Amino acid sequence: MSDLNITIAPETPNDAVAIERLHERTFGPGRYVLSAYRLREHVDHLLDLSFTARIGTLLVGSVRQLPIAVGEVPALLLGPLTVEPPFRSRSVGRALLDRAIAEAKAQGHGLILLVGDEPYYSRVGFKKLPRGRVTMPGPVDPNRMLALELVEGAAAELAGTVRPDWRFARAS
Numbered sequence: 001m002s003d004l005n006i007t008i009a010p011e012t013p014n015d016a017v018a019i020e021r022l023h024e025r026t027f028g029p030g031r032y033v034l035s036a037y038r039l040r041e042h043v044d045h046l047l048d049l050s051f052t053a054r055i056g057t058l059l060v061g062s063v064r065q066l067p068i069a070v071g072e073v074p075a076l077l078l079g080p081l082t083v084e085p086p087f088r089s090r091s092v093g094r095a096l097l098d099r100a101i102a103e104a105k106a107q108g109h110g111l112i113l114l115v116g117d118e119p120y121y122s123r124v125g126f127k128k129l130p131r132g133r134v135t136m137p138g139p140v141d142p143n144r145m146l147a148l149e150l151v152e153g154a155a156a157e158l159a160g161t162v163r164p165d166w167r168f169a170r171a172s
């Protein structure tokens with residue numbers, strides 16, 4: 001349980017600058033070559049499925065979810081999940097994850113994928129995908145490809161490369 005008085009809320013356009021600064025501090029300039037960022041060149045994360053964590057007015061964490069597809073199977077790509085270092089290990093990350101998952105389920109999504117550490121994300125039910133079945137559009141350690149089925153069997157037939165869900169493509 002957290003001893004912090006955290007407020008979790010859907011992201012708004014006004015949060016963009018503070019979240020970008022948090023990502024810069026956490027992942028550095030190299031973040032743009034990460035596979036997940038390549039997908040973000042084509043589609044924006046969904047604001048109503050992305051969340052901020054605040055203590056008072058101070059932004060202390062963020063999670064985003066992006067509309068993707070593998071073959072013809074639509075899914076969400078969760079990430080980045082980031083918490084300000086002084087506020088880590090106080091369940092802020094867990095609260096953001098719980099909310100993102102609950103909201104995705106409530107909106108009828110069947111599947112969430114992410115690239116991350118299985119020991120952390122298994123706490124909320126993510127499992128490793130069978131090796132080689134799903135690839136990212138760039139180099140990713142296959143052990144870090146994780147999935148959470150919100151609808152039973154949603155990952156069963158999954159195979160192919162993760163691509164943006166073009167229904168959400170950004171107008172350019």
Ligand SMILES: CC(C)(COP(=O)(O)OP(=O)(O)OC[C@H]1O[C@@H](n2cnc3c(N)ncnc32)[C@H](O)[C@@H]1OP(=O)(O)O)[C@@H](O)C(=O)NCCC(=O)NCCS
Binds near residue numbers: 026080082088095119
């Ligand atoms: C990962 C991160 C979001 C967790 O946020 P948090 O608010 O500290 O998470 P919680 O408080 O809910 O959980 C903390 C617990 O998870 C553990 N944990 C954190 N990162 C972990 C990891 N990569 N692998 C395994 N366990 C991890 C902590 O040791 C802690 O364990 P404890 O409960 O036994 O003390 C945060 O550490 C962070 O921003 N890290 C840098 C960015 C990052 O790596 N993001 C994930 C990209 S996929």
